[in-house]
Amino acid sequence: VLSSFFFVSAAMPIQYAMVAEGDDVLAEEPSSARQHAQIARQIVSKIERKNQKRTLTQGGVNFHVKYSGTYLFLCVADADFPLRVCYKFLDDIEHETPGRNLKSVLRNRMAHCNDPKSDDIMRVRGEIEEVKGVMMDNIDKVLERQERLDRMVEKTTTLADQSSTFRQRSTALKRHFCMQHFKMIIIITVIVLVVLFFIIVAGCGGFSFPRCH
Secondary structure, X not given: OOOOOOOOOOOOOEEEEEEEEOOEEEEEEOOOOHHHHHHHHHHHHHOOOOOEEEEEEEOOEXXXXXXXXXXXXXXXXXXXXXXXXXXXXXXXXXXXOOOOOHHHHHHHHHHHHOOHHHOHHHHHHHHHHHHHHHHHHHHHHHHHHHHHHHHHXXXXXXXXXXXXXXXXXXXXXXXXXXXXXXXXXXXXXHHHHHHHHHHHHHHOOOOOOHHHO
C-alpha cells in the first residue's frame, strides 16, 4: 500500500505525466511536480508488469496508468476529469514513444488535452452550458418584462377604479346640485305667489276683497 501524501492540486485537469521503461523514468512533465513524481515512482516500482490500464486514487487526485509491453505511461488528473480523456492522452503518448523528445511530447499533449475544445463531449457540454446561460438570461428578461407589465396592469386597474369612483362622485354631486336648484325654484315660486297674493289683497281693500266684488 502506498503511503499517503497530501497536496494542493494544480489548476489544470491533467497536472503531471510520466513515461518510464522498467524502473527508469524516461521523461516527466512538469519536473517541478515533486509530490506527484514521488507517488508516480512508487507506482512504477510496484505495478505488475503486464499489459493493463488502471486508475489509482491518492491525495484527492487520480493516477491513470497504462502498461504496454516495455513502457509504462502515467498521468495525474483531477478526480472529476473524464477518464476517457486521460486514457486517450496515454494512448497518444504511447503512439509517439520512442524516437521523439518525450518532454516536449508530454507538454504538448497535456496542453491539448487540457483544452476543453479538444474533447467533443466536453465541447458540446460547454456549448450546452453556454446555451443554457443564454436561455436563463432570456427567461430572466421575460420575467422582468412580465413584472413590468403586471405593474402597468395594476396601475391601469387603479386608474380605472379611481375613474369609476370619480364618475360616481360626479354623478352624486350633479344630483345634489339639481336638487338644490329644484328646491330654490320651489322656494322662489312660493315667495312670488305669496307676494302676488298680498298685492291682490291690498288692491282689493283687504282680505274680504270689498273692492273686487
